[in-house]
Amino acid sequence: MSRMFGTLLDTGSSQFVLTSMRPVTWEDYRRYVAEKGYVEVEDVRIEIGKPHKINSYSPPASYNLEATTVWSFPDRGDWATHSGDYRGNWSPYVPRNLILKYTKPGELVLDQMVGSGTTLVEATLLGRNAIGVDINYEACILTLDRLNFEFHPLDEQQEPVIKVYHGDAAKLNIIEDESVDLIATHPPYWNIIPYSRKRPEGDLSAYRKLEDYLGKMMQIARESYRVLKPGRYCAILIGDTRKHKHYVPISTYVMLKFLQAGFVLAEDIIKLQHKMKTTREKWSGKNFEQYGFHKIAHEHLYIFRKPENEEERGRLSLSGWLTQI
Numbered sequence: 001m002s003r004m005f006g007t008l009l010d011t012g013s014s015q016f017v018l019t020s021m022r023p024v025t026w027e028d029y030r031r032y033v034a035e036k037g038y039v040e041v042e043d044v045r046i047e048i049g050k051p052h053k054i055n056s057y058s059p060p061a062s063y064n065l066e067a068t069t070v071w072s073f074p075d076r077g078d079w080a081t082h083s084g085d086y087r088g089n090w091s092p093y094v095p096r097n098l099i100l101k102y103t104k105p106g107e108l109v110l111d112q113m114v115g116s117g118t119t120l121v122e123a124t125l126l127g128r129n130a131i132g133v134d135i136n137y138e139a140c141i142l143t144l145d146r147l148n149f150e151f152h153p154l155d156e157q158q159e160p161v162i163k164v165y166h167g168d169a170a171k172l173n174i175i176e177d178e179s180v181d182l183i184a185t186h187p188p189y190w191n192i193i194p195y196s197r198k199r200p201e202g203d204l205s206a207y208r209k210l211e212d213y214l215g216k217m218m219q220i221a222r223e224s225y226r227v228l229k230p231g232r233y234c235a236i237l238i239g240d241t242r243k244h245k246h247y248v249p250i251s252t253y254v255m256l257k258f259l260q261a262g263f264v265l266a267e268d269i270i271k272l273q274h275k276m277k278t279t280r281e282k283w284s285g286k287n288f289e290q291y292g293f294h295k296i297a298h299e300h301l302y303i304f305r306k307p308e309n310e311e312e313r314g315r316l317s318l319s320g321w322l323t324q325i
Contacts, residue, residue, distance in 0.1 A: 018135060018166070018167055018168045018171065018200055018201075018202065019171075020167065020171065020173050020174075021133060021165040021166070021167030021168075021171070021172060021173055021174045021175075022165060022166050022167065023163065023164070023165055023166075024137070024140040024141065024144065024164045024165060024166050026144065028141070028144075029141055029144040029145070029148075032141050033048060033049035037049055039138040039139075039141055039142045039145075040138070041138070041139075044085060046085050046142060048141065048142065048145040049145070050148075051148050051149060051150070052080075052081045052146075052148055052149040053149075054079075054080055054081070054149050054150070054151075055079075056079040056080070057079060057080055057125055057151065058079055058125065059077055059079055059092075059093065059096070063093075065096075065097050065100060065101065066093075066097050066269075069267065069268065069269045069270060070269070070270045070271075070272065071093070071094070071097075071269055071270070071271045071272070071301065072271070072272040072274075073091045073093045073094075073271075073272075073274070074274050076091040076092075076093070076274075076275075077091050077092040077093050079092070080092075080121050080125060080149065081121055081145075081146040081147075081148075081149055082118060082121065082146075083116075084275070089115050089116045089118055089186070090115075090118060090186040090237055091118075092118050092121070092122055094184075094186075094237060094271070094301065095111075095118060095119040095122040095123075095184050096122050096126070098182065098184045098233075098235050098303075099119075099122055099123060099126050099128055099182065099184065100126065102181075102182045102232070102233045102235075103128055103181050103182045105126070105127040105128060105158050106127065106128070106129065106158060106160075107128055107129065107181035107182070108128070108129045108130070108131065108179065108180050108181045108182075109123045109128050109129070109130040109131075109180075109181065109182045109183075109184060110130070110131050110133075110175070110180045110182070110183045110184075110185075110227065111130070111131075111132050111133070111183070111184055111185045111186075112131075112132075112133040112134075112169035112172060112183070112185055112220070112223075112224070113133070113134060113135075113169050113185045113186065113187045113188070113204075114132030114133060114134045114139060114140070114143050114164070114185075115134065115139055115142075115143075115186065116139065116142050116143060116146060117132060117139075117142060117143030117144070117145075117146040117147060117164075118146075119132065119184050119185070120132045120143055120146075120147060120162055120164070121146055121147060123160060123162065124147065124151060124160055124162055125151065127153055127158040127159075127160055128160055129160045129161045129162070130160065130161075130162050130163070131162075131163050131164075131165065131175065131180075132162070132163070132164045132165070133164075133165045133166075133167045133168075133169060133172065134165075134166065134167075135166075135167065135168050135169065135200050135202055135203050136200070136203070137166050140164050140165070140166050143164050144164055147162060147164075168200075168202045169185075169187075169202075169220045169223065170202060170216060170219035170220045170222075170223050171223070172223050172226075172227055175227045176227070177226055177227065178226075178227070178228065178229045178230065179227060179229070180227045180228050180229060180232070181229060181232050182232060182233055182234075182235070183224050183227075183228055183233070183234040183235065183236075184235045185235070185236060185237075186236075186237045186238075187204055187217070187220070187236065187238060187254075188203075188204040188205035189238060189239045189240070189241060189250055190204070190205075190207065190210060190213050190241060190248075190250055202216060204216055204217070210248070210250075210253075213250075214253050214254070214257060217253075217254050217257045218257045218260065218261065221257045221258040221260070221261035221263070222261045224258075224261070224263075225261045225262050225263060225306060228306045229306070230306050230307065230308045230309070231305070231306065231307075231308045232305070232306055233266065233303055233304065233305050233306075234258070234263060234303070234304045234305075234306065235301060235302070235303045235304075236254065236258065236301070236302045236304070237271065237299055237300070237301045237302075238250060238251040238254050238255075238299065238300055238302065239251060239273075239296065239298075239299040239300070240296055241296070242293070242296070245292075245293060246293075247293070247296075251299070251300040251302070254302075255268075255300070255302050258302065258304050259304075259317075259318075262306070262307070262313060263304035263305065263306060263307075264304065264305050264307055264312075264313065264316040264317065265302065265303075265304055265305075266303045266304060266305040267301070267302070267303035268300060268301075268302055268303075269300070269301035269302075269303065270298050270299075270300065270301075271298065271299045271300070271301050272297060272298055273296070273297045273298060273299060
């Protein structure tokens with residue numbers, strides 16, 4: 001348990017509880033590489049340990065930031081160290097849009113379910129300070145691996161400070177109240193993709209019951225509200241699934257949890273999906289007409305805002321909208 005930063009449960013299993021955030025350092029990274037040399041998510045093994053040679057630090061020059069509430073990235077983006085080899089990670093176009101629209105250089109970005117580090121790579125390239133947290137230790141190691149490249153900002157004073165922590169998104173004990181300028185994160189869509197083999201308690205991808213998953217999301221929403229500055233934004237990319245051939249609107253349930261935590265909804269962006277690995281594998285070669293439903297090909301990017309004060313919160317809440325003429 002020397003690098004798991006948690007406490008074993010008395011259950012006879014390998015499950016453990018993360019009690020606090022702990023930094024994952026470059027020394028930890030080098031030790032892990034020397035011992036293992038790869039990380040593994042579900043059935044995918046990703047080799048790590050070598051500095052990355054970068055061909056491009058930004059998307060094509062022809063790319064313009066998104067201007068509508070429908071985002072589509074057929075080419076998911078492969079500049080810097082971005083790659084689609086980590087199941088379920090988001091396109092770098094998403095955090096790039098969010099960071100450029102909602103922050104200024106030198107401000108602080110938080111991704112408390114950092115996965116393979118896409119958000120932190122973009123924060124580095126765009127001169128923003130960033131904190132990445134993940135309940136899966138191997139995700140923290142992979143994030144450091146993706147940050148293992150040379151980058152020299154034009155303005156040395158804007159060289160960002162990037163920190164990675166092994167921790168629980170619902171227990172951000174090291175992060176002070178109202179200290180974060182933007183939250184940009186991409187949580188697991190319930191248990192569609194199992195991210196952690198060791199099953200730390202609180203891993204969103206390990207919950208069998210939707211009720212438990214949503215209970216954890218409520219804790220995460222409240223903690224997000226605590227650390228975010230008033231008037232700033234919290235962006236969550238979340239998708240839906242099917243159970244027993246019927247639609248389960250996970251995204252709607254998650255949205256309601258963040259509203260209950262005190263956020264107001266600034267934007268609901270539809271992000272189109274172009275590579276749906278789980279759906280493709282499960283239904284390959286089958287006639288969808290006989291099942292009477294459609295393949296899910298979109299996600300919701302909810303952009304919440306923390307109100308400046310209680311008066312604004314009341315005015316922009318559901319009850320507030322209902323009373324306005």
